Amino acid sequence: MRRVGVVLVCCFLLLSFHSLVSQTVTGKLEGRVLDKAEALVPGAKVTARQVETGLERTVTSNEAGFYQFAFMPLGTYTVRVDMEGFRPVQKSGVPVELNKATVSDFVLELSAVKEVVTVTSVLSQKFAYKSAPDSPGSGRRSWSTRRDADRGW
Numbered sequence: 001m002r003r004v005g006v007v008l009v010c011c012f013l014l015l016s017f018h019s020l021v022s023q024t025v026t027g028k029l030e031g032r033v034l035d036k037a038e039a040l041v042p043g044a045k046v047t048a049r050q051v052e053t054g055l056e057r058t059v060t061s062n063e064a065g066f067y068q069f070a071f072m073p074l075g076t077y078t079v080r081v082d083m084e085g086f087r088p089v090q091k092s093g094v095p096v097e098l099n100k101a102t103v104s105d106f107v108l109e110l111s112a113v114k115e116v117v118t119v120t121s122v123l124s125q126k127f128a129y130k131s132a133p134d135s136p137g138s139g140r141r142s143w144s145t146r147r148d149a150d151r152g153w
Contacts, residue, residue, distance in 0.1 A: 027098060028071075030103055033065045033066075033083070033106050033108065034108070035110075041083055042062060044083040045058060046059050046079065046080070046106075047082070048069050048079045051075065051076045052075050055073065057069055073096070074097065075095075076096075077096060086108035
């Protein structure tokens with residue numbers, strides 16, 4: 001009888017320990033990143049910042065446009081998505097609750113086209129003195145461009 005009591009106590013303790021260990025105090029935040037045409041956007045930078053503590057985590061959306069933050073402390077988050085060629089998108093007040101997966105999808109819009117002009121050479125024009133012996137008032141000097149001087153004018 002004593003043995004049965006010891007075995008029952010051991011079983012109870014093991015089951016109690018297992019249930020204590022399996023409980024978590026975190027949640028999940030996940031979703032997809034799409035464009036306006038509902039095409040997947042891989043490689044987007046997704047940043048979640050907890051409002052209460054300022055804790056910030058960043059992940060990148062995978063080839064299926066999916067992102068996931070696992071084991072997030074409970075609280076309210078501001079989530080921002082950045083991707084080159086798209087406008088940044090931000091959502092505030094996104095909750096992360098105990099043992100739940102909060103799904104928050106993002107739709108990105110194309111940003112304005114940026115045009116960059118690069119100058120690779122500069123046209124320079126030099127000035128030189130030139131005598132004008134055949135003109136009236138001979139002996140005076142006149143201004144001309146280097147190009148004119150090279151042509152013999």
